[in-house]
Amino acid sequence: MVLLESQVKLKAGDIAPDFELLGIDDKRHSLNNYSNYKGILIIFMCNHCPYVKAKADALNELYEKFGKDIAIIGINSNDSTNYPEDSFDAMKETAKEKGFGFDYLIDETQEIARKYGAMCTPDPFLFNAQKQLVFHGRIDNAMKPDDTATEKTMINNIQKLLDGEKIENDFDPSIGCSIKWKEN
Template sequence: MVLLESQVKLKTGDTAPDFDLLGIDDKKHALGDYKDYKGYLVIFMCNHCPYVKAKVDALNELYEKCGSDVAMIAINSNDSTDYPEDSFDAMKETAKEKGFKFDYLVDETQEIAKKYGAMCTPDPYLFDGQKQLVFHGRIDNAMKPDDTATEKTMINNIDKLVTGQKIEKDFDPSIGCSIKWKEN
Protein backbone atom coordinates (compact mmCIF):
# COMPACT_ATOMS: atom_id res chain seq x y z
CA MET A 1 0.00 0.00 0.00
CA VAL A 2 1.44 3.35 -1.05
CA LEU A 3 0.34 6.28 1.09
CA LEU A 4 -0.01 9.61 -0.61
CA GLU A 5 -1.08 13.09 0.29
CA SER A 6 -3.35 14.95 -2.10
CA GLN A 7 -1.53 17.41 -4.35
CA VAL A 8 -2.59 20.65 -5.96
CA LYS A 9 -3.34 20.43 -9.68
CA LEU A 10 -6.61 22.35 -9.77
CA LYS A 11 -6.19 25.70 -8.06
CA THR A 12 -8.80 27.72 -6.19
CA GLY A 13 -11.14 29.29 -8.72
CA ASP A 14 -10.45 26.67 -11.40
CA THR A 15 -13.52 25.17 -13.06
CA ALA A 16 -14.47 21.58 -12.33
CA PRO A 17 -13.58 19.30 -15.24
CA ASP A 18 -16.74 17.79 -16.70
CA PHE A 19 -17.32 14.05 -16.85
CA ASP A 20 -19.73 11.54 -18.34
CA LEU A 21 -19.39 8.42 -16.20
CA LEU A 22 -21.44 5.33 -15.47
CA GLY A 23 -22.97 5.20 -12.00
CA ILE A 24 -23.87 2.20 -9.89
CA ASP A 25 -27.48 2.94 -10.89
CA ASP A 26 -26.42 1.89 -14.45
CA LYS A 27 -27.03 5.43 -15.75
CA LYS A 28 -24.54 7.94 -17.16
CA HIS A 29 -23.85 11.00 -14.99
CA ALA A 30 -22.37 14.34 -16.10
CA LEU A 31 -21.47 17.34 -13.97
CA GLY A 32 -24.25 19.33 -15.67
CA ASP A 33 -26.84 16.91 -14.24
CA TYR A 34 -26.31 18.51 -10.82
CA LYS A 35 -26.95 22.16 -11.74
CA ASP A 36 -29.74 22.67 -9.18
CA TYR A 37 -27.30 22.54 -6.24
CA LYS A 38 -25.40 25.32 -4.45
CA GLY A 39 -22.17 23.38 -4.90
CA TYR A 40 -20.51 20.15 -5.88
CA LEU A 41 -18.43 17.76 -3.78
CA VAL A 42 -16.43 15.36 -5.96
CA ILE A 43 -14.66 12.65 -3.96
CA PHE A 44 -12.21 10.22 -5.52
CA MET A 45 -12.51 7.00 -3.52
CA CYS A 46 -12.65 3.23 -3.86
CA ASN A 47 -13.85 0.15 -1.98
CA HIS A 48 -10.68 -1.50 -0.68
CA CYS A 49 -8.68 1.39 0.81
CA PRO A 50 -8.56 1.33 4.63
CA TYR A 51 -8.59 5.15 4.64
CA VAL A 52 -11.87 5.19 2.70
CA LYS A 53 -13.33 2.37 4.81
CA ALA A 54 -12.57 4.45 7.92
CA LYS A 55 -14.55 7.36 6.40
CA VAL A 56 -17.78 5.45 5.61
CA ASP A 57 -19.68 7.01 8.52
CA ALA A 58 -18.23 10.45 7.73
CA LEU A 59 -19.24 10.10 4.05
CA ASN A 60 -22.79 9.14 5.01
CA GLU A 61 -22.93 12.01 7.52
CA LEU A 62 -21.71 14.43 4.85
CA TYR A 63 -24.50 13.32 2.54
CA GLU A 64 -27.16 13.51 5.28
CA LYS A 65 -26.11 17.01 6.39
CA CYS A 66 -25.19 18.53 3.03
CA GLY A 67 -26.78 16.45 0.25
CA SER A 68 -29.76 18.75 -0.21
CA ASP A 69 -27.48 21.77 -0.79
CA VAL A 70 -24.37 20.24 -2.35
CA ALA A 71 -24.29 17.43 -4.91
CA MET A 72 -22.08 14.66 -3.56
CA ILE A 73 -20.45 12.57 -6.28
CA ALA A 74 -17.99 9.76 -5.55
CA ILE A 75 -15.71 8.54 -8.34
CA ASN A 76 -13.72 5.31 -8.34
CA SER A 77 -10.74 5.53 -10.72
CA ASN A 78 -8.82 2.50 -9.49
CA ASP A 79 -7.65 -0.22 -11.87
CA SER A 80 -10.10 -3.04 -11.17
CA THR A 81 -8.05 -5.58 -13.12
CA ASP A 82 -5.30 -5.55 -10.49
CA TYR A 83 -7.73 -4.58 -7.70
CA PRO A 84 -10.91 -6.64 -8.23
CA GLU A 85 -12.33 -5.32 -4.93
CA ASP A 86 -12.79 -2.04 -6.81
CA SER A 87 -14.75 -3.53 -9.73
CA PHE A 88 -18.05 -2.03 -10.83
CA ASP A 89 -20.01 -4.93 -9.30
CA ALA A 90 -18.08 -4.56 -6.05
CA MET A 91 -18.89 -0.82 -6.07
CA LYS A 92 -22.60 -1.70 -6.21
CA GLU A 93 -22.21 -4.19 -3.35
CA THR A 94 -20.20 -1.75 -1.22
CA ALA A 95 -22.69 1.07 -1.74
CA LYS A 96 -25.58 -1.19 -0.74
CA GLU A 97 -23.72 -2.65 2.24
CA LYS A 98 -22.53 0.75 3.52
CA GLY A 99 -25.80 2.58 2.82
CA PHE A 100 -24.38 5.12 0.36
CA LYS A 101 -27.13 7.39 -0.96
CA PHE A 102 -24.81 9.60 -3.02
CA ASP A 103 -23.91 8.84 -6.63
CA TYR A 104 -20.95 6.49 -7.03
CA LEU A 105 -19.39 6.54 -10.50
CA VAL A 106 -16.68 4.53 -12.23
CA ASP A 107 -13.83 6.26 -14.09
CA GLU A 108 -12.84 3.27 -16.22
CA THR A 109 -10.29 5.18 -18.35
CA GLN A 110 -8.86 7.09 -15.34
CA GLU A 111 -9.04 10.28 -17.45
CA ILE A 112 -11.23 12.12 -14.93
CA ALA A 113 -8.86 11.43 -12.03
CA LYS A 114 -6.03 12.79 -14.20
CA LYS A 115 -8.01 15.92 -15.13
CA TYR A 116 -8.70 16.65 -11.45
CA GLY A 117 -5.18 15.73 -10.38
CA ALA A 118 -6.52 13.20 -7.88
CA MET A 119 -3.74 11.28 -6.16
CA CYS A 120 -5.19 9.37 -3.23
CA THR A 121 -8.35 7.83 -1.83
CA PRO A 122 -10.17 9.70 -0.50
CA ASP A 123 -9.34 12.91 -2.40
CA PRO A 124 -12.26 15.41 -2.11
CA TYR A 125 -12.85 18.57 -4.16
CA LEU A 126 -15.49 21.16 -3.20
CA PHE A 127 -16.83 23.49 -5.90
CA ASP A 128 -19.28 26.37 -5.64
CA GLY A 129 -22.47 26.70 -7.70
CA GLN A 130 -20.47 28.13 -10.62
CA LYS A 131 -18.29 24.96 -10.56
CA GLN A 132 -15.27 26.89 -9.26
CA LEU A 133 -12.95 25.15 -6.79
CA VAL A 134 -13.27 26.57 -3.27
CA PHE A 135 -11.63 23.77 -1.24
CA HIS A 136 -9.54 20.70 -1.93
CA GLY A 137 -8.66 18.41 0.92
CA ARG A 138 -9.65 16.37 3.88
CA ILE A 139 -13.08 15.27 5.03
CA ASP A 140 -12.06 15.63 8.67
CA ASN A 141 -8.93 15.71 10.81
CA ALA A 142 -8.75 11.96 11.43
CA MET A 143 -5.72 11.29 9.27
CA LYS A 144 -5.17 7.60 10.07
CA PRO A 145 -7.86 4.91 9.90
CA ASP A 146 -7.77 4.44 13.70
CA ASP A 147 -7.95 8.18 14.52
CA THR A 148 -11.12 9.80 15.81
CA ALA A 149 -12.15 13.04 14.13
CA THR A 150 -12.39 16.11 16.33
CA GLU A 151 -13.02 18.53 13.45
CA LYS A 152 -15.43 18.01 10.57
CA THR A 153 -13.45 19.98 8.01
CA MET A 154 -15.63 19.33 4.94
CA ILE A 155 -18.97 19.84 6.72
CA ASN A 156 -17.66 23.16 8.12
CA ASN A 157 -16.50 24.25 4.65
CA ILE A 158 -19.80 23.26 3.04
CA ASP A 159 -21.65 25.25 5.72
CA LYS A 160 -19.48 28.26 4.85
CA LEU A 161 -20.10 27.75 1.12
CA VAL A 162 -23.90 27.59 1.39
CA THR A 163 -24.09 30.55 3.82
CA GLY A 164 -21.82 32.75 1.68
CA GLN A 165 -18.86 32.84 4.08
CA LYS A 166 -15.25 32.72 2.93
CA ILE A 167 -13.38 29.45 3.27
CA GLU A 168 -10.09 30.62 4.76
CA LYS A 169 -7.94 27.57 4.02
CA ASP A 170 -8.56 26.40 0.44
CA PHE A 171 -6.21 23.39 0.58
CA ASP A 172 -5.79 21.01 3.50
CA PRO A 173 -4.31 17.75 2.20
CA SER A 174 -6.12 14.47 2.50
CA ILE A 175 -4.10 11.32 3.13
CA GLY A 176 -4.91 7.88 1.80
CA CYS A 177 -3.90 5.05 -0.49
CA SER A 178 -2.59 5.99 -3.91
CA ILE A 179 -4.97 5.72 -6.83
CA LYS A 180 -4.20 2.40 -8.50
CA TRP A 181 -3.16 3.44 -12.00
CA LYS A 182 -3.28 1.09 -14.97
CA GLU A 183 0.00 0.07 -16.57
CA ASN A 184 0.55 2.04 -19.76
Protein backbone atom coordinates in the same frame (compact mmCIF):
# COMPACT_ATOMS: atom_id res chain seq x y z
CA MET B 1 0.03 0.07 0.34
CA VAL B 2 1.42 3.38 -0.87
CA LEU B 3 0.33 6.36 1.20
CA LEU B 4 -0.06 9.66 -0.58
CA GLU B 5 -1.17 13.16 0.21
CA SER B 6 -3.38 15.04 -2.19
CA GLN B 7 -1.51 17.38 -4.53
CA VAL B 8 -2.54 20.67 -6.06
CA LYS B 9 -3.42 20.56 -9.74
CA LEU B 10 -6.72 22.43 -9.70
CA LYS B 11 -6.42 25.71 -7.83
CA ALA B 12 -9.12 27.68 -6.00
CA GLY B 13 -11.35 29.32 -8.59
CA ASP B 14 -10.63 26.73 -11.30
CA ILE B 15 -13.69 25.24 -13.02
CA ALA B 16 -14.48 21.56 -12.40
CA PRO B 17 -13.48 19.42 -15.39
CA ASP B 18 -16.55 17.89 -17.01
CA PHE B 19 -17.11 14.15 -17.07
CA GLU B 20 -19.57 11.55 -18.27
CA LEU B 21 -19.30 8.42 -16.17
CA LEU B 22 -21.39 5.35 -15.45
CA GLY B 23 -22.98 5.27 -12.01
CA ILE B 24 -23.91 2.27 -9.90
CA ASP B 25 -27.52 3.10 -10.88
CA ASP B 26 -26.48 1.99 -14.42
CA LYS B 27 -27.05 5.53 -15.75
CA ARG B 28 -24.50 7.95 -17.24
CA HIS B 29 -23.78 11.04 -15.14
CA SER B 30 -22.18 14.29 -16.28
CA LEU B 31 -21.25 17.39 -14.33
CA ASN B 32 -24.27 19.19 -15.87
CA ASN B 33 -26.61 16.75 -14.08
CA TYR B 34 -25.68 18.58 -10.87
CA SER B 35 -26.35 22.18 -11.97
CA ASN B 36 -29.33 22.67 -9.63
CA TYR B 37 -27.22 22.40 -6.46
CA LYS B 38 -25.59 25.14 -4.38
CA GLY B 39 -22.31 23.22 -4.62
CA ILE B 40 -20.72 19.95 -5.71
CA LEU B 41 -18.48 17.69 -3.64
CA ILE B 42 -16.52 15.19 -5.72
CA ILE B 43 -14.65 12.54 -3.75
CA PHE B 44 -12.20 10.25 -5.48
CA MET B 45 -12.60 7.02 -3.53
CA CYS B 46 -12.72 3.25 -3.86
CA ASN B 47 -13.97 0.18 -2.03
CA HIS B 48 -10.89 -1.49 -0.58
CA CYS B 49 -8.80 1.38 0.86
CA PRO B 50 -8.79 1.39 4.69
CA TYR B 51 -8.72 5.21 4.63
CA VAL B 52 -11.96 5.32 2.60
CA LYS B 53 -13.57 2.57 4.69
CA ALA B 54 -12.81 4.62 7.80
CA LYS B 55 -14.64 7.61 6.24
CA ALA B 56 -17.86 5.73 5.31
CA ASP B 57 -19.80 7.17 8.27
CA ALA B 58 -18.40 10.66 7.60
CA LEU B 59 -19.45 10.39 3.93
CA ASN B 60 -22.95 9.34 4.96
CA GLU B 61 -23.07 12.21 7.47
CA LEU B 62 -22.14 14.69 4.71
CA TYR B 63 -24.88 13.27 2.48
CA GLU B 64 -27.53 13.30 5.23
CA LYS B 65 -26.62 16.84 6.31
CA PHE B 66 -26.10 18.48 2.91
CA GLY B 67 -27.39 16.11 0.18
CA LYS B 68 -30.33 18.38 -0.69
CA ASP B 69 -28.08 21.43 -1.25
CA ILE B 70 -24.74 19.90 -2.24
CA ALA B 71 -24.36 17.22 -4.90
CA ILE B 72 -22.11 14.54 -3.44
CA ILE B 73 -20.42 12.30 -5.98
CA GLY B 74 -18.02 9.44 -5.34
CA ILE B 75 -15.71 8.55 -8.24
CA ASN B 76 -13.72 5.32 -8.30
CA SER B 77 -10.72 5.56 -10.65
CA ASN B 78 -8.82 2.49 -9.44
CA ASP B 79 -7.59 -0.20 -11.82
CA SER B 80 -10.11 -2.98 -11.20
CA THR B 81 -8.11 -5.53 -13.23
CA ASN B 82 -5.36 -5.63 -10.62
CA TYR B 83 -7.73 -4.62 -7.78
CA PRO B 84 -10.92 -6.64 -8.42
CA GLU B 85 -12.37 -5.46 -5.07
CA ASP B 86 -12.76 -2.07 -6.82
CA SER B 87 -14.80 -3.47 -9.73
CA PHE B 88 -18.12 -1.96 -10.78
CA ASP B 89 -20.07 -4.85 -9.21
CA ALA B 90 -18.09 -4.46 -5.98
CA MET B 91 -18.94 -0.72 -6.01
CA LYS B 92 -22.64 -1.62 -6.07
CA GLU B 93 -22.15 -4.05 -3.16
CA THR B 94 -20.09 -1.54 -1.14
CA ALA B 95 -22.65 1.24 -1.64
CA LYS B 96 -25.46 -1.05 -0.51
CA GLU B 97 -23.47 -2.41 2.45
CA LYS B 98 -22.35 1.06 3.62
CA GLY B 99 -25.71 2.72 2.90
CA PHE B 100 -24.31 5.31 0.46
CA GLY B 101 -27.10 7.57 -0.79
CA PHE B 102 -24.85 9.65 -3.05
CA ASP B 103 -23.98 8.88 -6.67
CA TYR B 104 -21.00 6.54 -7.03
CA LEU B 105 -19.40 6.58 -10.48
CA ILE B 106 -16.67 4.57 -12.19
CA ASP B 107 -13.80 6.26 -14.04
CA GLU B 108 -12.60 3.25 -16.03
CA THR B 109 -10.16 5.20 -18.23
CA GLN B 110 -8.77 7.11 -15.19
CA GLU B 111 -8.97 10.24 -17.36
CA ILE B 112 -11.14 12.11 -14.84
CA ALA B 113 -8.79 11.44 -11.90
CA ARG B 114 -5.95 12.80 -14.05
CA LYS B 115 -7.94 15.92 -15.03
CA TYR B 116 -8.65 16.69 -11.38
CA GLY B 117 -5.16 15.78 -10.23
CA ALA B 118 -6.56 13.24 -7.76
CA MET B 119 -3.78 11.25 -6.11
CA CYS B 120 -5.21 9.37 -3.16
CA THR B 121 -8.38 7.82 -1.81
CA PRO B 122 -10.19 9.70 -0.45
CA ASP B 123 -9.33 12.91 -2.35
CA PRO B 124 -12.25 15.41 -2.01
CA PHE B 125 -12.89 18.51 -4.16
CA LEU B 126 -15.58 21.04 -3.17
CA PHE B 127 -17.00 23.36 -5.85
CA ASN B 128 -19.50 26.22 -5.60
CA ALA B 129 -22.67 26.54 -7.70
CA GLN B 130 -20.59 28.07 -10.53
CA LYS B 131 -18.44 24.90 -10.47
CA GLN B 132 -15.40 26.83 -9.17
CA LEU B 133 -13.10 25.02 -6.76
CA VAL B 134 -13.43 26.45 -3.25
CA PHE B 135 -11.74 23.68 -1.25
CA HIS B 136 -9.58 20.65 -1.99
CA GLY B 137 -8.73 18.47 0.94
CA ARG B 138 -9.59 16.32 3.85
CA ILE B 139 -13.00 15.32 5.16
CA ASP B 140 -11.86 15.66 8.78
CA ASN B 141 -8.70 15.64 10.87
CA ALA B 142 -8.62 11.87 11.50
CA MET B 143 -5.60 11.16 9.33
CA LYS B 144 -5.22 7.44 10.06
CA PRO B 145 -8.03 4.88 9.71
CA ASP B 146 -8.26 4.29 13.48
CA ASP B 147 -8.02 7.97 14.49
CA THR B 148 -11.09 9.76 15.85
CA ALA B 149 -12.00 13.03 14.17
CA THR B 150 -12.05 16.07 16.43
CA GLU B 151 -12.59 18.56 13.60
CA LYS B 152 -15.07 18.07 10.77
CA THR B 153 -13.19 20.03 8.12
CA MET B 154 -15.52 19.33 5.18
CA ILE B 155 -18.73 19.94 7.17
CA ASN B 156 -17.32 23.30 8.32
CA ASN B 157 -16.29 24.24 4.78
CA ILE B 158 -19.60 23.22 3.20
CA GLN B 159 -21.42 25.26 5.84
CA LYS B 160 -19.22 28.28 5.01
CA LEU B 161 -19.98 27.79 1.30
CA LEU B 162 -23.74 27.66 1.97
CA ASP B 163 -23.53 30.69 4.30
CA GLY B 164 -21.65 32.70 1.65
CA GLU B 165 -18.50 32.89 3.78
CA LYS B 166 -14.96 32.61 2.41
CA ILE B 167 -13.09 29.38 3.04
CA GLU B 168 -9.73 30.73 4.20
CA ASN B 169 -7.66 27.56 3.78
CA ASP B 170 -8.61 26.30 0.30
CA PHE B 171 -6.16 23.36 0.39
CA ASP B 172 -5.76 21.02 3.36
CA PRO B 173 -4.34 17.73 2.08
CA SER B 174 -6.18 14.48 2.48
CA ILE B 175 -4.16 11.34 3.14
CA GLY B 176 -4.97 7.89 1.84
CA CYS B 177 -3.95 5.04 -0.41
CA SER B 178 -2.61 5.98 -3.82
CA ILE B 179 -4.98 5.70 -6.76
CA LYS B 180 -4.20 2.37 -8.39
CA TRP B 181 -3.11 3.46 -11.87
CA LYS B 182 -3.24 1.08 -14.81
CA GLU B 183 0.05 0.07 -16.37
CA ASN B 184 0.51 1.80 -19.71
